[in-house]
Amino acid sequence: MLDPRLLRGDPDACAARLATRGFRLDVERFRVLEERRKALQVRTQDLQSARNRGAKAIGQAKAQGRDIAPLLAEAEGLGGRLKAAEAELQAVLAQLEDFQLAVPNLPHESVPEGSDERANRELRRWGDVPRFDFAVRDHVDVGAGLAGMDFESAARISGARFVVLRGVVARLHRALTQFMLDLHTGTHGYTEVYVPYLVNAESLRGTGQLPKFEEDLFALRGDAGLYLIPTAEVPVTNLARDRILEAEVLPLRFACHTPCFRSEAGSYGKDTRGMIRQHQFEKVEMVQVVRPEESYAALESLTGHAEAVLRALELPYRVVALCTGDLGFAAAKTYDLEVWLPAQGTYREISSCSNFEDFQARRLRARWRNPATGKPELVHTLNGSGLAVGRTLAALLENCQEPDGAVRVPEVLRPYLGGLERLTPPG
């Protein structure tokens, strides 16, 4: 959510900024709602004030044993008018909240302008794109060759966009997860957390998935109102919800491994083959809660932490700064990490690192006590994948494949695989 003062103070400037990311702010509607809100709020509060004065006078009169009948007569009808005003005000406030919850974050000034991903800016590349003197297989074939990747079974069990991993590939999948967690907790200073995979609507509203993107989520039946998490970002960032953090505990840095569940509504026909786009995938997520003045430095370091995983795994990648039009709803600035996929001959997103500034914090009421002012102020929140495990597995199988169908294991992973240096097809 944007700062309401900012929105009220200069809606046209906000609209101009939002236009760069392709969002049309209905300034006129906002003005109308604001005007009505103001008038109704003043009226309501006046009536409340009158009621309070009256009630107090009656209390005093009664204590002194005076006759309260005239005072009661005076208060006649006030309740009804107040109730009506309150109801009206509440209705407008609800509309105003709906309006504001649907407004995306303002892009940071350093974000390149552009309407879609073509305007994204490549910042750097790392690693040599591998050359193969044999026909490159994609991860589906490499995985199948290792007798470890089975989409047919998954389709029978659940449907499209699921996978069953077996044997050494399943183990590699687990090894990747373990390695990432160890790296972030061991050398990057993150605290590992284990969190619920089912969350309530309030949590999703806090991080920005609701109310606008409900169709991307899997909701549970029944009246519990729970959803499967689309990313660990939701439960982990919500650790800061409704809290006032002491300055000393900042920055909070959490690393968290969870499955992620996404309906992938609207992506029909996209990435239908392989593990690139699944309804269920594993991810190690990094989440930071920081002082506002530190958030952009934190974005750089967090991105570096995600890059460190790719480097350790020796996977070629590039870093892209998303343009205004490609930015996620809640993000002020985002770096995407894209890994090289030989079979596709292109870089594909494997991590997304974002600074949300106070956009999520405002929805979450996530604050810290600023020693300079002594007052609770909004924190800044960030997160980034470190990394998406399924895509990392796919990238590894493709980049490290050998002519005989084996897969070379990057050194950092070997301790997690009992020292195995190569994954080899059975038989």
Add this chain to the structure above:
RNA sequence: GGAGAGAUGGCCGAGCUGGUCGAAGGCGCUCCCCUGCUAAGGGAGUAUGGGGCUAAUCACUCCAUCGAGGGUUCGAAUCCCUCUCUCUCCGCCA
């Protein structure tokens, strides 16, 4: 699943025979005083969100908030209803 107890400010904890209660007291924190170090002591202050006014995130003023939502009442932290969560006992269970 059954029975019971509870949810109050940064924390602990009174109030719950409805009225000067935004809320005693304590802890913590801030400032001041005293004390030739340390410790102790004395005094003052210390919730959050929002509105109006304003150049102002100053001041002033108003409103809301005692788990959440509704109700009764001139008036609700206090009474009633619903929900959520926590704790205890029983049952069940990985």
